Amino acid sequence: MSTIENRLGKTLTPVPLRQVTIQDPFWSARERNVIDTVIPYQWDALNDAIPGAEPSHTIENFRLAAGEAAGDYYGMVFQDSDLGKWLETVGFALSKERSPELEKIADDVIDLLERAQGPDGYLNTYYTVKEPGARWTNLRDNHELYCAGHLMEAAVAYYDATGKRKLLDIMCRYADYIGEVFGREPGQKRGYDGHPEVELALVKLYQASGNRAYLELSRYFVEERGQLPHFFDTEDQERAAAQGDGGAARKRKRGYDYFQAHLPVRDQKTAEGHSVRAVYLYSAMADLAMQYRDAGLREACRELWNDVVERKMYVTGGIGSSAYEERFTVPYDLPNDRAYTETCAAIGLMFWAQRMLQMEQDRRYADVMELALYNGVLSGISLDGKSYFYVNPLEVWPDTANFRDDMRTVKGTRQPWFGCACCPPNIARLIASLGQYIYSVNEEQRELHVHLYAGSRAEVVLGGQPVTLTQTTEYPWNGQAALEIGLAQPAEFTVCVRIPGWCRKAAVTVNGAGTDTGQLEKGYVRITRTWSDGDRIELSFDMPVEIVRAHPNVRAAAGRIALQRGPVVYCLEEADNGPNLQDIVVERDAEFEAEFDAGLLGGVTVLRGMGTRSVVPPEGAGVLYTTQEYDRTAVPLQAVPYFAWSNRTPGEMTVWIRSS
């Protein structure tokens, strides 16, 4: 690596989940819901015990692989990853509170994993059951390393929470074997997976195990991607030779860019292809840039980041606007009614944003992380935690969404499960691990960064001694937060608090005395002092209703505004505003009142204001086109948080509202 000599500045380290306890009016219920409802529900799903839901067969596949059941493999080629995400979620849950019952289930399934593992360490039910002997013959399409990656992440989370090494050891054995198979040495495959995931997982496995070979293996996979001769062609030819079919029949029309393998990663300047693959890869790139202090890789990450957030991201933090190939398209192509914006892609954007934030310590990454969290991620799960959106449109007219084939991926209501069930366990693990996104410390343990506002208690070491930081807030419904320091003896260190990018006016006090917020460092107020036990930082962020507009190149948002308050983007729903939301117009300087409604949608702040609607005269009912102008009449409007839509009677929804 020629660029390894380009030194980066110092980076931050997230305060890990086991040191952060969430105690928050907004998040605690959601966390509890994941632990009490979603984990058992998804366990049932993995065991095909949910009536009416699409079958999963995940656990049965492992039984088949272990030789403990008879039958055929069923499910996606990446079905194993659903167990990985579920076990990882269990790990996150157990890091908050141990549960003998849950651990028993997890330990049993880890035992099953062990029995399903080959003597050489190989662990993949699809190939073990369905194509024995054909392993590593189709990296491009068959998600072998992707599944390995999710099980590695699970192993790390479970080990972090419980100290139990069994799954970690299983996955280290598998990683060791993978490291033998792949690489640039003679006899090794110069391959990489069509779906990035193992790359970021190997970084975690390195951190948990201390085995630097895993970090090196991650670097190999990332750097090899897109090199010539192209591995996907090589393996295509090898398959063809093995199968004697000339290879033609197995060629897919997908371009290399779908897999982010069109160029070596350092030469990729724009975000292309499958959006989840993309952000998982970019996350690993950021990890490696930090681990190797690699400025070239950092620069590649920055360029890709700018391409996404300046040209290819919805106002909700959703990314990937095309259902076909679940991919990024061209700059500013952000249709609302056919937004794909897969829940997993918004989650992956958070993964990437968090890493960029540790690397750059710049609130622009935290702003996007927060935006995705409160909008494009959270919209993926119903308030009761039992139904999910895979696709998160910004406008729905059920009549057409239910009818038109070109909108077949858009569902007007959340679904109980999916045949391709990547999103439900992904959102569960995200919510269960939210604690690790809130705080970071620097390498010298002399700075604590506060990135997100959520009631929580963090146990860290700062200035050489244990420090407790207790945050209390009613975020995102109001902009007040208090941070209380707990420590045995006074100590000097720095607390950096993020002033959110959405906030135009902020006040920060320490023990009641004002602090200058004019001098922000990349969006953070740095407070360095000798802290005493009970010291209290109080934050007040003005949180008016903001009228948001898109760059004029976003054709789909032309002439429209979105309503945002704090990090929460709002929408209009038919349940509040009647049908035909596209007829509604708000004045460009309309005033909206925010009011918390404890009885609505589990308790949300709603926005109330006025708009206008067309008046169709009686004689105009059957007139499709006219040279007459329609009169307009004032109507009250109520907007609800986008994440909370589709929890009532199905109907229309729109984020972008026409503006005069």
Added chain:
Amino acid sequence: MSTIENRLGKTLTPVPLRQVTIQDPFWSARERNVIDTVIPYQWDALNDAIPGAEPSHTIENFRLAAGEAAGDYYGMVFQDSDLGKWLETVGFALSKERSPELEKIADDVIDLLERAQGPDGYLNTYYTVKEPGARWTNLRDNHELYCAGHLMEAAVAYYDATGKRKLLDIMCRYADYIGEVFGREPGQKRGYDGHPEVELALVKLYQASGNRAYLELSRYFVEERGQLPHFFDTEDQERAAAQGDGGAARKRKRGYDYFQAHLPVRDQKTAEGHSVRAVYLYSAMADLAMQYRDAGLREACRELWNDVVERKMYVTGGIGSSAYEERFTVPYDLPNDRAYTETCAAIGLMFWAQRMLQMEQDRRYADVMELALYNGVLSGISLDGKSYFYVNPLEVWPDTANFRDDMRTVKGTRQPWFGCACCPPNIARLIASLGQYIYSVNEEQRELHVHLYAGSRAEVVLGGQPVTLTQTTEYPWNGQAALEIGLAQPAEFTVCVRIPGWCRKAAVTVNGAGTDTGQLEKGYVRITRTWSDGDRIELSFDMPVEIVRAHPNVRAAAGRIALQRGPVVYCLEEADNGPNLQDIVVERDAEFEAEFDAGLLGGVTVLRGMGTRSVVPPEGAGVLYTTQEYDRTAVPLQAVPYFAWSNRTPGEMTVWIRSS
């Protein structure tokens, strides 16, 4: 038929093509283009002689069927119909002027058709070549009677133009055979075609041959449609029994409504399914309503008509808004960028409108006929007649249309030919037969109706003697038209001139003396008098630029206006207005100047006015979302007729323009 006793009022008869000569600055060049360019070009296409175009194989299929060539059938199952439409176009062309060279080609191919016909009269190359013995086993999908219908229409047109009976006789033999196969008698199939066409063709064959059995057969096909037990199920079961496959594999997921076979036609209240199928069926229904003076069938036609024009028609007269199944969808679902609006569907709407107009003598039908003609039909062919749109969107952003799979049917430029080449020959035959849409006479030959304005000479019999009507106009570019009467002796009859629905102020004079236009009868000024040779009716229709708005339920047109002048709907093109047309806003009461530009697009009237565009400040270039409002700056705009778009540098286009 219980409803046969419900008598209709009297109906009109179109003045046939051979009695109308077009001499018009707008249409003559287009007619010449069809005769001189399109007919030879499409003959080359049918013979696979156009480099780079998708192959047709149509003529070769007939050679195969005649046993005069060796090889395999190639093409759509309805490939024969392309020859039918081409021959019909040739017939229309020859009705204007005989051409020994063209007739030689046509006579030769008619000889080939005769040799390809079976001894029992059967004539279909797909079944003869590819599935001999399987004829009439899949009426639902395989277009056998559809192809027969197009060849019948060709036979009638060729006979009308040349007096040559050979093709007419061929098709009468085929029709006789069809009449033996299908019907309600024992041993007959109670079937009908999945694609209506033969029904309207049989009415024409009846009119040309005088054989009323063909009219009865048409009525049988129309009335049998959608009856129970459902024929498509019956033939499915028969196929399954014959093939021993249980039928399951041959079941398609298409609903009966796709074929307008979900209900008996008299019970169909809304336009459903494949839009071309629909309007071909409705055309036959209107034919039969007139032929049998069947008020029940007329009422069904009226209800279907209202559903289309009040809820399912684009402002261009295009219909069928879904690419999937090329179909009608739900009321008001008229997306612009994914408009399907097949050229053939707009043509079929003209067919239907013309028939409704003869039946009802109401300009509302002529208005739609004219709207479709000057917009959704004419947009289907390039100015040089050599490239075509199958799909006619109302908004194109090439970056996304070329990229997104959900817009794969939208082409940013016209194509030289199509694998499914229904539209090019359809538009050719429409233009070549335009003469028959202009005038009608009533049953007593005492009334002449003028429906369309186009320079032309009509030879009719009125009041017992031959009358020549000579129309001169520069329509659609201005609203003046003169109608001059030529006749040997004075005679009393009525001339009914249509005041177009788009016209708010009209003046009609006879020999310079004003006529009261306040008392319109269904949109027509009736002028009854004793006419002398040289009498002159002058019409003046105010033709300002009109700002058109859609019913508020049309979500895709919310907050937008379209520009229309006379019957011509306009659009903005990137070639005139730069990229990002969706950013442009016009004032709700904006003034546009109309100016004829002889050098542009073959000579069109353009509209010029002012609009505004956003100004993105330098620091805003990378800002995707902002709480700042963008300044706007005035920009000149030029709109061109929608039909003429995509004849210059490819780029964006929009019909609906944002309005303040």
